[in-house]
Amino acid sequence: MIVLNSFTILIQVAFIVFMSLLSMNIIRHFSGSAKRMAVLAPAIFVNHGGGPLPLLGEKDHLGLTVFLRDEVKKHVNFKVLKAIILVTAHWEEQKVSISSAEHHDLYFDYYGFPPETYKYRYDAPGDPELAKRIQISLKNAGIESKLDPKRGWDHGVFVPMMLINPSADIPIIQVSVLSNQDPEQHYALGQVLYQFRKEGVAIIGSGMSYHNMREFRYSRDTGKVVNAEFDEYLNKACTSGNDKRKQDLIVWDSQPGAREAHPPRAAEHLMPLIVIAGAGGEGPGERIFNWDMSGTFRLSGFIWKDE
Template identity: 40%
Template sequence: MTLPTLFIPHGGGPCFFMDPAGGPPDPMWRPMQAYLAGLIESLPERPRAILLVSGHWEEEEVTVNVGSGQPLLYDYYGFPEHTYRLRWDAPGAPDVARRAAELIAGAGFAVREEAERGWDHGVFIPMMVAVPGADIPLAQLSLRKDLDPAAHIAIGRALAPLRDEGVLIVGSGMSFHNLRARGPQVTPVADEWDAALADSVTDADPAARADRVARWEALPHARFAHPEAEHLLPLMVALGAGGDDRAVRDYRDHVLGWAVSGYRFG
């Protein structure tokens, strides 16, 4: 069975786990938490592994983490002390990482392996919600530092065979990510950007979809929504891996005044 590919929002820092007693998050974050909590159940079958590309890891060349189980990288700042002791102890998936490297190299891209880097919060925060039992192995894939949209779509296309091998391909980022712009005054602009992005991502013509999303900077308010593109680029990988399959927006809500969306391909 062919698994879909996903682009998911991973929230803000440890937003789902701010209560040291384990209570629910701020109401603003609860719809996103509910969406993430239902992801695995929404799939046609439970994946044997996850390949995840996060907006928080960039390398000169595409890099796969081949570790058998990673420490967590608490790459957020100014949050309560207990959030630096969160745990998500899933095993690594070095076999999936090496298979991904083989596919990426076969498509003509330079790729390398490493085994030391910890899983950043773009991995463990959403996965603590989506896979609370930490019982699905995971391999992490980096972005390329040039953040070239067309290249990342092509990298995603190269990874598509994994979907028939029981691997769920996940892009983890945010569809809007301007940390200096928050509050209700941002919402009208964020809504206009979000509508234009959604229209491009869900274009029924796969070739037009890829072309429009690769040219995301031409959309209204693009560089306001993403002063830097790293939180959007995981979408490119998920879209590329989705190939010609139908694309849908399966999540939309507002946080911090931002319109935030998630997408599914297949």
């Protein structure tokens, strides 16, 4: 009888131990799943170059092509992203506009390039539900916006994305910049978009940290970087914490060399950077790209990975 009771107690103890271990494994599993689900996606600004030239391997764009094709993936884990919100310099509207169809064709908004550059495809899906949620979030923040199910993805979207993620397997929501080019409004837009990073949605800004079309045409290969001072200002601003970053960026046009880098009424290529800086959270950004196009025009790219 004593042997039987001891055996029974032993079985009960073994059962308790087994259930405890099982419970611990279940907790670990769901904790791990929760952590995976809660990965904070980055906010990243990239330079997209001139028209389709990064895709054509044009010599003055090789550094940019290499960065988009090979380097971005070292900073962004595309396998865990739920979607991408992409703010493009090539879509200016009076109110923030959001692509909202399940599929968007490409909008070839460049001229005079080889015939094959008008046959590109990039078949990543859209995400109408996410588009609606972005609009609601903007409305709650007092920012006017509209959904646009018709406009195609312009080259500010498909040129960098064909290099960054050629598999086209991540949903993309294209978002416009504002035609008023107001830096404070663009920073506020980014601050609203920040919340989606917590859901595993990356925020990508596609523009140029230097964009002066006249200089691009007439001042190549001078042997001198024409915007070194302004580029260093951008670096210091973007690698600062949120308060200083905002303070510096909303007065960008008063900086030395600002209007040479982005002429009056033609600063649309800087606006995506300001949006991404707004989506960066409290911490400083990191410069992950710094390269001189044609040995003359210094371009910088930035990423924000933390809260």
